[in-house]
Amino acid sequence: MLTEHRRIALLTDGASNAFLAKTAISLLRYRTSDIAVVIDREHAGKTSADLFGVGQVPVVESWSPSLDCDAIYIGIAPPGGKLPAAWKPQIEAALSQGIDVVSGLHDFLTDHEPWVQLAKQTGANLIDVRKNNWKETATGQPFREQCLRIHAVGQDCSIGKMVTTVEMDRGLRALGHDSKFLATGQTGIMISGQGVPADCVVSDFVNGAIEHLVRENDSADFLLIEGQGSISHPAYSAVTLGLLHGCVPQGLVYCYEALRKEVKGFDGCPIPPAEEQMQAIKQIAQLRGPTQFIGVSVNTRRQSAAEAALEIQRAEDRFGLPACDVYRDGADKLIHAAVQLRQELFSEQPANMQQLLSQPSLQEAER
Structure with a gap:
């Protein structure tokens, strides 16, 4: 299990930026106590905060062996998923000391035969998070009736779909609800220790793999299912569709980044208006079952606090849904929307919403 690693070196050498190192950033955020060091020769002497x-x-x-780590995690998620050639000596040095190496790239560690042999000799583990042998199609059979499935969708890649579902799950559990986050990408799997690498499952089997993941966990009252790509993405829309039809969500959270106009990594490729994306997502999802949008998660990282507040208000006015930036403000609005949806769908005794709203948020509880 990945969660057994308690002294992790994050390798981001030469790629320590928000565009490439989203895996490292999320691991620092959600497995803070497990991260011992970040490796980047250009920035040695600084901190992860810098x-x-x-x-x-x-x-x-x-x-180096003096770091006293039990694993090196590849901390980047570049387009195409290639392992930088310059990193190979670092990986070999770790393997020679019996240190596990964990990667979420498409360029599998276990495809390098010399590394496989070296790992056997030293007792190290080569772990390719994306590697899988799933070969079953979906059954289309219903999930447990009382299991509420909330799925994050959005305008593009790398906008906060994973963080939105992680924060909603944490908040629901903090309020005493039976909730679970389901990872569908390499970073989410590295955080939670399990999940399905949806973008590396053969296309015929994506729906089935996600359906199986949900069915394994549908004893929970809330499932927060991480999203991938976007329904309009020129490269990754197939994964988005497979997730929608595999998890059959009753609730959707739309995620977008303020000021982003073009598809990440596709210069000159405009992102369609949010309303068009949301209409398409809902229509496609409803081919498998009834669903509705319950909220909007806005990534305001490129805005000041004042600009972000205005953006959130504009989003609520524009979509008629609760909106928040889960990074800045926490996910309370989305959590309350999920609880309300559960009450509506399953005719549960309505909670005292005033009492619910008055409870401390997860961020406040952790301070």
């Missing part, structure tokens, strides 16, 4: 705005983990020049 590079990513998260944590106070020291940045070191290279891997």
Whole structure:
């Protein structure tokens, strides 16, 4: 299990930026106590806060046994998922000391035969988070009736779909609800220790793999299912569709980044208006079962606090839904919307919403 690693070195050498290192940023945010160091020779002597705005983990020049780590995690998610050639000596040095190496890239560690042999000799583990052998199609059979499935969808890649579902799950559990986050991408799997790498499942079997993941966990009252790509994405829309039909969500949260106009990594490719995307998502999802949007998650990272507040208000006025930036403000509005949807769908005794709203948010409880 990935969660057994308690002294992790994050490798982001030469790629320590928000565009490429989203895996490292999320691991620093959600497995803070497990991250020992960040490896980046250019920024040695700084901290993770200097590079990513998260944590106070020291940045070191290279891997060495003196770091006393039990694993190296590849901390980047670049387009195409290739392992940088310059990193190979660092990986080999770690393997020679019996240190596990964990990667979420499409370029599998276990396809490098010399590394496989070296790992056997030293007792190290090569773990490719995306590697899978799923070969079953979906059955189309219903899930447990009382299991509420909330799925994050959005305008593009890397806008906060994973963080939205993680924060909603954490908040629901903090309020005493039976909730579980379901990872569908490499970073989510590295955080939670399990899940389905949806973008690396053969297309015929994506729906089935997600259906199986949900069915394994539908004893929970709330399932928060991580989203991937977007329904209009020129490269990744197939994964988005497979997720929609595999998890059959009753509730949807639309995620977008303020000021983003073009598809990430596709210069000159405009993102369709949110209303068009939301209409398409809902129509496609309803081919499998009734669903509705319950909220909007806005990523305001490129805006000031004042601009972000105005953006949130505009989103609520524009979509007629509760909106928030889960990074800045927490996910309380979305959590309350999920609880309300459950009450409406399953005719549960209505909670005292005033009491619910008066409870401390997860962020306040952690302070």
